Amino acid sequence: MGEAKRRKELGLPPRVKPVELKLPVLDKENIQKKVRSFLYKYPIVPILFYATVIGSLGWGVFNLVKVYKLS
Secondary structure (H helix, E strand, C coil), rough: CCCCHHHHHHHCCCCCCCCCCCCCCCHHHEEEHHHHHHHHHHHHHHHHHHHHHHHHHHHHHHHHHHCCCCC
């Protein structure tokens, strides 16, 4: 006697089959096209990004010098 018949006789619901999860596939070319089109549309973004990074590094160095009185 199979498991399905036995479960039916016992009044149990059918066994739930496990669902296989698949990882999403990253389309590298499509992502590159979107990024490039965004940067062509807004060319100021890289300039603002680098200015923010340099400014935050400068602020950090300034605070280190101020806290430890290196100057």
